[in-house]
Amino acid sequence: xxxxxxxxxxxxxxxxxxxxxxxxxxxxxxxxxxxxxxxxxxxxxxxxxxxxxxxxxxxxxxxxxxxxxxxxxxxxxxxxxxxxxxxxxxxxxxxxxxxxxxxxxxxxxxxxx
Amino acid sequence: xxxxxxxxxxxxxxxxxxxxxxxxxxxxxxxxxxxxxxxxxxxxxxxxxxxxxxxxxxxxxxxxxxxxxxxxxxxxxxxxxxxxxxxxxxxxxxxxxxxxxxxxxxxxxxxxx
Numbered sequence: 001x002x003x004x005x006x007x008x009x010x011x012x013x014x015x016x017x018x019x020x021x022x023x024x025x026x027x028x029x030x031x032x033x034x035x036x037x038x039x040x041x042x043x044x045x046x047x048x049x050x051x052x053x054x055x056x057x058x059x060x061x062x063x064x065x066x067x068x069x070x071x072x073x074x075x076x077x078x079x080x081x082x083x084x085x086x087x088x089x090x091x092x093x094x095x096x097x098x099x100x101x102x103x104x105x106x107x108x109x110x111x112x113x
Numbered sequence: 114x115x116x117x118x119x120x121x122x123x124x125x126x127x128x129x130x131x132x133x134x135x136x137x138x139x140x141x142x143x144x145x146x147x148x149x150x151x152x153x154x155x156x157x158x159x160x161x162x163x164x165x166x167x168x169x170x171x172x173x174x175x176x177x178x179x180x181x182x183x184x185x186x187x188x189x190x191x192x193x194x195x196x197x198x199x200x201x202x203x204x205x206x207x208x209x210x211x212x213x214x215x216x217x218x219x220x221x222x223x224x225x226x
Contacts, residue, residue: 042220043217046214049214088155088156098144098163098169100171105153106156
């Protein structure tokens with residue numbers, strides 16, 4: 001079982017919709033989680049990170065962790081065409097980390113006008 | 114400040130050929146990582162380095178070698194390319210363990226025929 005599982009989608013929504021992106025994880029040893037955004041033919045960029053203590057909000061984006069169900073979510077409010085990208089959840093890798101991250105498969109999101 | 118750069122951007126190889134991918138960062142980061150990204154698989158760690166002169170295996174190291182002779186450069190080598198190595202390769206760097214973020218390069222698209 002992968003440490004992080006993510007539904008690859010693709011997900012297509014109209015502009016203005018609320019988007020929910022989700023991941024499940026299997027190792028509870030680490031206490032922070034990250035969301036990276038990757039535009040087409042670009043490298044991933046850190047969008048948000050959150051510690052496993054509730055929600056974190058940044059503009060239209062909210063990251064949420066549910067420790068009891070080992071579920072992490074990213075919500076996008078008032079989605080825009082510019083939000084069209086692949087979204088990757090990540091967490092520190094198990095064992096001796098050395099800063100390694102384990103990524104989910106990525107969810108491809110398209111927001112159409 | 115260019116951040117993380119990767120050379121080349123695209124390459125087509127024949128089975129059995131060799132090549133080296135170059136990653137360079139000008140941020141004085143200690144940690145560097147090589148990933149490959151395949152459809153539906155997310156980012157998978159190939160090799161990583163925790164400092165100049167050090168390298169270690171990641172999740173999918175077979176068929177690849179790496180070197181970090183200078184702090185700013187991390188080289189990924191394919192000695193005898195195989196079609197299974199067709200992928201997009203990303204390099205990332207991280208200042209140290211106190212900073213959670215990995216900074217990614219733009220990627221190299223490699224096709225092995």
